Amino acid sequence: MNIEEISERLGWLPSPVAAFIEKRIKKVPALKKLVDAENEKTMQVLENSLKPYDGKFDKHITLPSEGINREKILNDIQQMHDLESVRWKEGYVSGGIYHGDKEHIEFLNKAYALQSQSNPLHSDLFPSASKFEAEIISMVAHMHGKGQTTDNAPVVGSVTSGGTESILCAMKAYRDRAREEKGIREPEMVLPDTAHTAFNKAAQYFGIKQVRIPVTNNYTANVNAAKSAINNNTIVMIGSAPAFPHGTFDDIKALSDIALKNGIGFHTDCCLGGFIVPFAEKLGYNIPIVDFRNPGVTSMSVDTHKYGYAAKGTSVVLYRTEELRHYQFFTATDWPGGLYFSPTLAGSRPGALSAACWAAMLSMGEGGYLRATDAIMKTAEKIKAGIKQIPDIKIMGEPHWIIAIGSDTLNIYQVLDRMTKKHWNLNGLHKPACFHIALTLRHTQPEVAEHFLNDLKEAVEYVKANPDTKEGMAPVYGMAASLPFRGMVSDILKRYLDVIYKV
Numbered sequence: 001m002n003i004e005e006i007s008e009r010l011g012w013l014p015s016p017v018a019a020f021i022e023k024r025i026k027k028v029p030a031l032k033k034l035v036d037a038e039n040e041k042t043m044q045v046l047e048n049s050l051k052p053y054d055g056k057f058d059k060h061i062t063l064p065s066e067g068i069n070r071e072k073i074l075n076d077i078q079q080m081h082d083l084e085s086v087r088w089k090e091g092y093v094s095g096g097i098y099h100g101d102k103e104h105i106e107f108l109n110k111a112y113a114l115q116s117q118s119n120p121l122h123s124d125l126f127p128s129a130s131k132f133e134a135e136i137i138s139m140v141a142h143m144h145g146k147g148q149t150t151d152n153a154p155v156v157g158s159v160t161s162g163g164t165e166s167i168l169c170a171m172k173a174y175r176d177r178a179r180e181e182k183g184i185r186e187p188e189m190v191l192p193d194t195a196h197t198a199f200n201k202a203a204q205y206f207g208i209k210q211v212r213i214p215v216t217n218n219y220t221a222n223v224n225a226a227k228s229a230i231n232n233n234t235i236v237m238i239g240s241a242p243a244f245p246h247g248t249f250d251d252i253k254a255l256s257d258i259a260l261k262n263g264i265g266f267h268t269d270c271c272l273g274g275f276i277v278p279f280a281e282k283l284g285y286n287i288p289i290v291d292f293r294n295p296g297v298t299s300m301s302v303d304t305h306k307y308g309y310a311a312k313g314t315s316v317v318l319y320r321t322e323e324l325r326h327y328q329f330f331t332a333t334d335w336p337g338g339l340y341f342s343p344t345l346a347g348s349r350p351g352a353l354s355a356a357c358w359a360a361m362l363s364m365g366e367g368g369y370l371r372a373t374d375a376i377m378k379t380a381e382k383i384k385a386g387i388k389q390i391p392d393i394k395i396m397g398e399p400h401w402i403i404a405i406g407s408d409t410l411n412i413y414q415v416l417d418r419m420t421k422k423h424w425n426l427n428g429l430h431k432p433a434c435f436h437i438a439l440t441l442r443h444t445q446p447e448v449a450e451h452f453l454n455d456l457k458e459a460v461e462y463v464k465a466n467p468d469t470k471e472g473m474a475p476v477y478g479m480a481a482s483l484p485f486r487g488m489v490s491d492i493l494k495r496y497l498d499v500i501y502k503v
C-alpha cells in the first residue's frame with residue numbers, strides 16, 4: 001500500500017488513534033523504510049519546483065576569495081527580479097503583492113534607501129525612526145476606532161515585522177497579564193478553526209493551550225461553541241476580520257461581548273482586513289464593525305505590508321490600553337551590557353522599513369485607500385458573479401474580496417492544477433478541499449478579472465472531461481489533506497524547509 005492508498009483508506013481514523021498508530025509504525029523498521037521511500041517520492045515532486053536557478057547563476061557555497069564586481073552582483077539580482085515579477089505584475093498571483101505599481105515601488109525604495117542604516121533600537125541615534133513608528137501607530141489606531149470608543153480608550157500599539165509577530169506579541173501580552181494578575185499557570189486561548197496558524201505558533205512558543213472551535217456552514221466562528229469553550233484558564237478569545245482561508249468575517253461583536261462578560265481579552269485579527277475594512281465602511285459597503293468601537297475588543301493586528309501597500313516587513317499590533325501593552329515589552333535591568341529595553345520580539349530592527357511604511361501611508365492618504373478599496377471590492381463583485389455562472393464549482397461562505405472556491409462534484413485540486421498550468425498562483429486550502437484567490441490592486445487592472453474567469457471556466461471544463469488525471473500537485477494536496485498520520489505530513493514540511501536552505 002502506498003501513501004495515497006493509506007490516506008484514501010484510513011482518512012477516517014480519529015486523530016488520537018492515527019497518532020498512536022503512527023508512533024508504532026516508526027518503531028517497525030520495514031514500515032519506516034516504506035514511509036521514508038514514499039516521503040522521498042513526494043519530496044522529489046516538491047524539490048523540482050524549488051531550485052529553478054541551478055545552472056543559470058553562479059553558486060556561492062563559501063565566501064568569494066575577493067569581492068565580486070558590484071555591477072555583476074546587481075545584474076544578477078536584477079535578472080532574478082525580472083524573472084520573478086512577470087507573474088505578479090500581470091495579476092496572476094493571489095495576495096502576495098498588494099500594490100505593485102512601478103512608481104509606488106520606486107518611491108518606497110527611495111524612502112528605504114535614505115534610512116537603510118536606521119535602527120529603532122537606538123532611539124537616541126535615530127529619532128526619525130521613533131517619529132515614523134509613533135505616527136504609523138497613531139494613524140492605524142485612528143482608522144480602528146481611537147477617538148470613537150465609549151470608554152475613551154487610548155488605543156496604543158507597536159510596529160512589528162509582520163502579522164505573525166503582531167499576533168505573537170499580543171498572545172505573549174495576554175499570557176503574562178493572566179499570570180501576573182490572575183495567577184493562571186495553564187493558559188488557554190479560544191479561537192475558531194479558521195483563525196490564522198500564527199496563533200498556533202504563539203501557542204507553541206508561549207505554552208498556551210489552543211481550544212479550537214468549529215465554524216458554521218458559512219465558515220464563520222460558531223459563537224455558542226466559543227462561549228462554551230471558556231473556562232477559568234481562558235486568557236483570550238480570537239476572531240478574524242476576515243479569516244485567511246475563506247475570507248469570511250467572524251461575528252466580532254458577539255464574540256467580543258462574550259469575552260468582555262467573562263473578563264478575558266479579545267483579539268481581532270485584522271491582518272488582512274486592516275486597510276480595507278475602515279475604507280469599505282466609509283464607502284458604504286456592507287461590512288461589520290470589528291475594531292475598538294466594540295467595547296470587548298482589547299487588541300488587534302493590522303498588516304501595513306498587505307493592503308497598507310508598505311514594503312514587506314511591517315505590521316501594527318494595537319492594544320486598548322497601555323497597561324496591556326506593557327505586558328508585551330521586554331526590559332533587562334541587571335545585564336552587564338547596560339539597561340536594555342525593546343518593545344517587540346526582535347532586538348535591532350530595520351528603521352528603513354518603518355520609514356517606507358510611513359511614506360506609503362502618507363502618499364496613499366485616505367483618498368488613495370478609499371479608491372484602492374473601491375476598486376478591489378468592485379473587482380470582487382465581478383469575480384463572484386462570474387464564478388456563480390460556472391457549473392460544478394461554488395463559493396465557500398459569503399466572502400468579500402478573498403474568494404474561496406470548492407466543488408461538490410469535481411476534484412477541486414485538479415482545477416487548481418489546471419489554473420497553475422495557466423500561470424495562476426492561487427492558494428490551495430484543505431478541510432474542506434478548496435482554493436482561494438485574495439484580490440489585490442493587481443487584479444483591478446483591465447481584463448484581469450475576465451481573464452481569471454475565462455481560465456477558471458476552461459479549467460473546470462477540462463477537469464470534467466478528464467476526471468482521472470493523476471499529474472501535478474493534485475495528488476500531493478489530496479494526500480496532505482487526508483493522510484491521517486499528521487506527523488508524517490509535518491516531517492515532509494520540515495524536509496521541504498531543509499531543501500529551501502540547500503545551496
Ligand SMILES: Cc1ncc(COP(=O)(O)O)c(C=O)c1O
Nearest residue numbers: 162163164196198243244271272
Ligand atoms: C488573517 C491573517 N492573520 C495573520 C497572518 C500572518 O501574517 P504574516 O504572514 O504577515 O506574518 C495572515 C497572513 O496571511 C493572515 O491572513
